[in-house]
Amino acid sequence: MADEQWGAAVRLLWGPEPSAKPARGPRRGLTLEAIARTGIGIADAEGLGAVSMQRVAGELGVTKMALYRYVPGKAELVALMVEAALPVPDASAASAGSAGSAGSAGSVEGGWREQLGVWARALYAGFRRHPWLLEATVGVRVMGPRELGWMERALSALDGCGLSGAEAMDAVVLVAGHVRGIAEQGRAAGVTADGDAGPDAQLAVMLGEVMRVRGEEFPALGAAMASVAEHGGHDEALEFGLDRILDGLGLLVARRVGGGSS
Template sequence: MSEEQSEAVRLLWGPHPKPSRGPKPALSLDRIARAGVEIADAEGLAAVSMQRVAGLLDVTKMALYRYMPGKAELVAVMVETAIGEAPPPNGLRRGWREQLGDWARHLGTVFHRHPWLLDATVGPRVIGPRELAWMEQALATLDGTGLTGAERMDAVVLLAGHVRGIVLQARAAGPAGSPEAQLTATLGELMRAHGEQYPALTAALASAAQSGGQDQALEFGLHRILDGLSLLIAQRSN
């Protein structure tokens, strides 16, 4: 483990010793993390720097380094703060499908609220206790289904990847509208000029427009993933 990763582990997992003497520290990890989240929410992850965070907290950059070794560690605690607590369990009477579906929707809400998390949660990195609690809860919903541990992990990764992909498209679309609506509008113009070359696409767009089926990509994909898991679980029970 690199020195940078070791520092991230210490900040995320503790312990965080408090001085027994002297004045109360002017800053806390939570306050620093929330300042970074505020900047990232407004301007994106690239806008976050030790200097910007220090300015927002009204301290010098050197003062901030007393609490935070660098930007990599700062982003790690920002992720832990932004992702928040895992959604509460839905109760024992609800099945794995309903619980896992709610878990995926909650994850989508978090990514929509903090789109920069899409950039901050890729590649090798240290994961904090809150983020692991999300994974723990999703895996726990599949207890008793007959799926192996590896299959459960793959199922959770598949669901998270679907949610990430939808939110990524929404972020790219920006405030102008949903990605589905933008794609439909763009393709509609093209089909009016070249529709005879793409009859299947033309028919699909016309059907979607009549049924109001746009903007359902998250739910459609979510249900199809859960359908597939249901079939696999049913096979294991036979």
């Protein structure tokens, strides 16, 4: 059953690239990379809902039936797009500190914390660059080598920290969930570039007039907004939440490495 449901995507993502020839005429120069990049271009401009086999075929100048010789359906097309759109996991992050060889909680923390921080920010940048990835990377589905490489990179950072396999997996899910949540907020606010006003700044503008008239009913909110306006701090939720998550993991790592109870 699993092979019937996901076999085609597994073969496309993990196997050799298929070679298809039209029944008549010269061979068309289609590649899986070109197909994926065409889908990515459509999704970047118009959203994932605009991607279809017919649309991609038209952009490539071939018939939909010709495209089916390479990709059997939209699910497999989106899987190829995800694999091509995700940035390559930064190998330098894994070598920033050797968690497995550290001999104390402090040295272990320095390695894994830096690595997970780099990992989280790079993942966030990928979601900002291609917001449709947030929609395309949910649920049970086939993942390609690059996407699994992201999971491998994060889990490798926690190697030697004293966590069980389940705890390490949960830690990665926790960090990724925070990144996704902040990226979703930015997507909803239409943030697609570093220069765009983030959701916090947009919220402040939207609430400005309301707070001017009815601010006395919401004194805590008014005080927080006034503080942000005076001292800054707009749209720093990614770093704030990431630091708090890593702080909590640091306490657990310190107990495990130091031989304390869980």
